[in-house]
Amino acid sequence: MNQSALKVEAVGKRFQLGATESYTTLRESLVRFGKAPWKATRTRRNNDNPTIWALEDISFDVDHGEVLGIIGHNGAGKSTLLKILSRITEPTRGSIEIRGRVGSLLEVGTGFHPELTGRENIFLNGAILGMKRVEIRRKFDEIVAFAEIERFLDTPVKRFSSGMYMRLAFAVAAHLDPEILLVDEVLAVGDLAFQNKCLRKMKDVSSTGRTVILVSHNMGAIHRLCPRCLLLDHGRLAMDGPTEDVVRAYIAHGIDEVGIVTQPPAPRKPIHLRRAYTATREDNHQRDFRFDEGLSIVVEFEVNREIADCAVWVGLRTVEQVWVLGSTDSDSDESRLGTRNPGYYRTQLDLPASWLNAGMYEVVVGINRQSPAKSFDRVEVGTFNILDVDTPSRLRTGQSRPGVLQPFLDWQQHQLAADEPALLEDPGEHHD
Amino acid sequence: MTAEERSNATELPVTHIRPTSGLVSLKLGELWEYRELLFFLTWRDIKVRYKQTALGAAWAILQPLLTMLVFTIFFGRLAKIPSDNVPYPLFAYTALLPWQLFAYSMSQAGNSMVASQQLIKKIYFPRLVIPISAVLGGLVDFCLAFVVLIGMMFYYQVVPTQGILLLPFFILLALATALAVGLWLSALSVKYRDVRYTLPFLTQFWLFITPIAYPSSLVPEKWRILYGLNPMAGVVEGFRWALLGKSGAFGPMILASAVAVTVLLIGGLAYFKSLERTFADVV
Structure with a gap:
């Protein structure tokens, strides 16, 4: 019996190139129609615009309660995949079966209106994200506390600092309660403290048995949250496995381009x-x-x-x-x-x-x-x-170490004699 | 997975996503599920409209009132256009009410898809919610302006007949017309940005072919059904009949309007729905 939360089978998405001129003027269409009415639409569809497969033959399953990461360089198709899963756009081929309510968080603060107050935006944004009014009312205090904006509840959000704005937006989204949560890159916002708070919240969400799919460039977040990871490369599924291995492959093979x-x-x-x-x-x-x-x-x-x-x-x-x-x-x-x-x-x-x-x-x-x-x-x-080769930690312990830098630093040390005063007194007290 | 979880899992709603082809269903059930979103979007439009305006909601009354004043002076007094034996100001104002509801709702709905493109690209919901909420937003102004009409009716001592019971039907007809045209325009506007420029012209043009400054009785009897194909003609005469009790025998004309709206609305829904799946890619 199939019990996957999400079953993706052979999904592909084709786009027409020349997206910038995707909206034409009515006159152009009329002219085209006037010249050759019998093939007005067909010509354009088949010849004028070359197409590109943004996603091709993607298949994977996600179990209930699983937290799945998706990584890949820009343009690999991560966001397109997420948009298809959240039904914003349709696949060109393939099929997807989803068990459970889906909440998608492709952008923080979608639908926020600058003229409305924080309070009003909580309700509006909640409704846009698919929450019921009673649900929002129930979680209202929690959302406000999480966002730390109690004092500004009745201020229009256009007067919010960008930090406050982001906090409020994430707070609403974080209290969304679907069985399946799709998240795109939203953790790249706010200051570090708030980012960590968001990560903790995401971790809570996943530990309550919800299914989470997370697209991110933030390898740290992917590492912390997702045991399993997909790697997309040019619209194809290049790898599907334990995050450790997938991230390593992503980094080692330099699938990310040129530089x-x-x-x-x-x-x-x-x-x-x-x-x-x-x-x-x-x-x-x-x-x-x-x-x-x-x-x-x-x-x-x-x-x-x-x-x-x-x-x-x-x-x-x-x-x-x-x-x-x-x-x-x-x-x-x-x-x-x-x-x-x-x-x-x-x-x-x-x-x-x-x-x-x-x-x-x-x-x-x-x-x-x-x-x-x-x-x-x-x-x-x-x-x-x-590359993680010959770093001090690897050489000494065979393990990696956190931190941005890992220089070989000097440690000065010697053994103290038994009668030496050591650090018993605070050196600051000797000032006068 | 425990046994309990497994039984839960089978109860979860299942969604299938695959490419659609051919005719699409309206999925009105889904629209109903999203009624709260519809409510909030309408509420937002209303709320935002008068924020940072000096006169606020007074605009809702001022617009029809001033238009009525101008019409009364130029068409009523100077051009001496007949008004079916109703005081001309009342005659014009009764028509301006549904007209402004229609004109406002239509232009809001027509622009709604482009105005909401951020939303469309980032969140899934039945796209019909957007033009429908735009249309409903016009109702608040309408209600405010209606209060003024009641005052005018007292002033001119006009008593409505039982026809007033049919007023909701005519309001619905006006909204349906606005939605029908709005659906066509909003779907077109996703692909063709011309719509923005078409709207003011369309509204003005439509105003002249609708019996607001003049009565439909000016139109020869044999042409009235044809005239009724403009749904707003039926709505306006319906309003006058329901509120002012003037029976101009416009029955067939109003019927023609109702039929025209139905056709326009069904066509608009089908067109909108057929483009819905590509909105997020194109807009």
């Missing part, structure tokens, strides 16, 4: 970023680095007109969206803040070897002017991996 950005010349901008990538010290473009191997972030930019007070910067963050560092090219030579002459430049930021912990990192580069403040470029370069 190099190039931009065409922009003669009208005074200064313009042309190329950025991660590389070995010898300037070979690469995305996977050994722990004990240094890596460089290379940025090429073009100065079209003399410009002063500009800096090229590099930002580094973990895939959990925690910033590791920000650095500018004027840090090591302040004269770079002076006038830059036209020309094509390459600059290279070297990150030390045996320093970043194993894991995946994201690189952002950009060019800013300090005053008047202006951002000329801000580009996501992509990700790179530090």
